[in-house]
Amino acid sequence: MDSPPRDPYPVYAFVNQKGGCGKTTTAVNLAGALAARGDRVLLIDLDPQAHATLGLGCAPDRPTVIDVLNGDATIADAVVPTPGRITLLPSEPRLAEFEETSGRMIHPEQRLAQALQDAAAAGIVFDHVLVDCSPRADGVLCANALFASTHAFLIVETGAFALQGALRALDVLEEVAENQGRTFELRVVGTMFDRRTKFARELLVALHGRFGAQMFDTVIRSSVRLREAPAHGRPVQELDSTCRAAQDFAALAEEVAHLRAGHVTPAPAPSTPATSASAASDPHALPS
Ligand SMILES: Nc1ncnc2c1ncn2[C@@H]1O[C@H](COP(=O)(O)OP(=O)(O)O)[C@@H](O)[C@H]1O
Numbered sequence: 634m635d636s637p638p639r640d641p642y643p644v645y646a647f648v649n650q651k652g653g654c655g656k657t658t659t660a661v662n663l664a665g666a667l668a669a670r671g672d673r674v675l676l677i678d679l680d681p682q683a684h685a686t687l688g689l690g691c692a693p694d695r696p697t698v699i700d701v702l703n704g705d706a707t708i709a710d711a712v713v714p715t716p717g718r719i720t721l722l723p724s725e726p727r728l729a730e731f732e733e734t735s736g737r738m739i740h741p742e743q744r745l746a747q748a749l750q751d752a753a754a755a756g757i758v759f760d761h762v763l764v765d766c767s768p769r770a771d772g773v774l775c776a777n778a779l780f781a782s783t784h785a786f787l788i789v790e791t792g793a794f795a796l797q798g799a800l801r802a803l804d805v806l807e808e809v810a811e812n813q814g815r816t817f818e819l820r821v822v823g824t825m826f827d828r829r830t831k832f833a834r835e836l837l838v839a840l841h842g843r844f845g846a847q848m849f850d851t852v853i854r855s856s857v858r859l860r861e862a863p864a865h866g867r868p869v870q871e872l873d874s875t876c877r878a879a880q881d882f883a884a885l886a887e888e889v890a891h892l893r894a895g896h897v898t899p900a901p902a903p904s905t906p907a908t909s910a911s912a913a914s915d916p917h918a919l920p921s
């Protein structure tokens with residue numbers, strides 16, 4: 634397979650090799666907040682645990698994202714509408730098989746990028762594509778997410794050892810970027826923030842000190858509403874658009890919309906090498 638041309642859409646991969654740090658919650662509710670602004674949002678569940686799929690009340694029949702990666706279905710075949718006007722490319726436990734079967738493929742890490750390119754070529758428009766990743770940062774699924782991405786969103790729970798965890802995650806991202814010979818921009822989202830805790834406040838200062846302008850200004854506060862939303866099968870904006878979690882995600886969506894404003898959709902060019910024009914000049918880009 635030729636390298637697919639890059640960046641038909643702004644694509645954000647939600648990463649951190651730590652499980653339970655808020656990747657899925659942030660991806661689903663940011664998708665909801667972007668959609669609430671009127672943007673066209675594709676959420677790709679790239680985790681075999683399928684928490685984003687389940688949390689949006691979706692129990693898919695085939696095809697799902699693994700059929701897209703295998704080349705047996707297009708994105709248009711597999712997507713489903715969900716509450717909150719999010720278009721979802723669902724997952725299922727069968728996706729775990731891809732780690733093994735992809736060993737027989739050439740450039741298996743480029744499958745998602747190719748599928749997005751095909752969707753763009755078919756005239757399907759999305760303003761934002763969000764990819765919820767599994768904690769397995771060194772696997773072929775995460776490699777697919779990062780290869781397809783213009784941005785890696787590192788999700789950091791503002792709890793104990795968060796800075797060390799974030800720096801380890803950064804090492805992994807830099808290694809993947811180097812292996813793939815390409816760049817994507819890094820942005821950091823702090824989450825599960827409890828301002829009553831001195832420790833959490835100090836940690837936030839430390840994160841800003843380390844990541845500077847790569848940190849989003851918005852921090853997602855700890856919220857019971859966010860814990861409840863998946864059981865209702867909908868993003869928090871749909872449950873209660875006035876709650877503080879909905880306000881936090883609306884603010885984050887505003888910042889992400891500004892990121893998108895900097896994204897220039899390139900003209901189709903089938904033999905374009907795998908580089909990101911926007912990342913090339915960006916001071917926040919990871920090295921290729
Ligand atoms: N801002 C938040 N406030 C309260 N609970 C949260 C928040 N973000 C995530 N959670 C909860 O933390 C747990 C792990 O979150 P999840 O998004 O599934 O993490 P990951 O996808 O990284 O494994 C879930 O029970 C979720 O409801």
Ligand SMILES: [Mg+2]
Binds near residue numbers: 656657658680684766
């Ligand atoms: Mg998850």
